[in-house]
Amino acid sequence: MEPAGDEYIEPADGLIHCKKCHGSRQTVVPRFGGSGYFMPRCLCPCKQKAQGLPDRYLYDYTFANDNGQNPAMEKTHAYVEHWKEAYRDNTGLLLFGDVGTGKSFFAGCIANALLDRDVPVLMTNFPSILNRQTGVFAEDRLAFIASLLVIDDLGVERNTEYAMEQIFTIIDSRYRSKKPLIVTTNLKLEEIKNPPDLAHARIYGRILERCAPVLFSGKNFREEGARAAKAAAKEIVSKG
Ligand SMILES: [Zn+2]
Structure with missing residues (x-):
């Protein structure tokens, strides 16, 4: 060679x-x-990172860039610390809450920390997957083989029948492969638990079955002590 x-x-x-x-x-x-x-x-570390984080801005979503103001970051650290158990038990996270509450940053920190440990991670979103024409891309393959798949911003994609079918295929493949999935979304938990139709119901059902919901809200962060956040995170990662 x-x-x-x-x-x-x-x-x-x-x-x-x-x-x-x-x-x-x-x-x-x-x-x-x-x-x-x-x-x-x-793949060398820089190639692994380039494939795992196709959007360059995600490179900055790291623990080193955390300002320490958000107690939910304790959960991020806990998920990374307990990664082996999370992977073994196929425990994912569903990060939901209003825009600007730090969900993507939270998910990106996990992705970067695990990539630094040579864990194959892909962080992407459905519009970027669906915008491509047919054909097999490295990113699409990685969506199936990555040890951790992070789908950022679920719910912003168009609600076409084609899109719903593609999304279900990816979520269902993850589900069957028994590998963890982290999803961030601006949708309310009520909307996810009460989907508008069957196409959404089967996607959300799979997600709720494998992903522990974590609420992001500025108000809760201030009320919640770091100790409570850590305990909650332990519970999340120990959920089978
Ligand atoms: Zn390299």
Whole structure:
């Protein structure tokens, strides 16, 4: 295997590395049942991040950029800390509340923190998935194989029959793959629990079954102590 223009062979391990982030783009896997090993291609951290966060502004949604004012951030940390259990138990989150209450930032911090730990994450939204013409894109494949899929802003997509069908296919695939899903939405929990028609009902039903609802409201943040938030987060991630 030859290194491409943006790659080099690292003398320390003899593997192909990325010139940009210096991470490895090759990994060593022992041959099953025999001697020796092979060295398949893998994504270096910067490629993994570029694929997982197709919208560049998401790069800034990190713990380092948190101003510490929002007690709900405790839940973000708890979800990341308890990621192994969340993944094992297929525990997702449904972050709902008014515009500007920090839901996307919350979800983005989880995505970035897990990507930093080499967990394959994809954070995207339905309009961006649906706006594409037919064809298989890396992002679409990742929607199925990513360990964590984050769908930002559920409910802003058009309510066409085609859109509803595509959305159900993605949500249902996640459900069947038993891998966690995090959804943010400006919809009210009442609207999600009382869908207007069957097409919405089957999408929302799947989400409610696997995602623990977390309310985002400025008022509640001020009333809620950090200790209570932490306890709530523990409960969320321990929910089976
Ligand atoms: Zn790289």
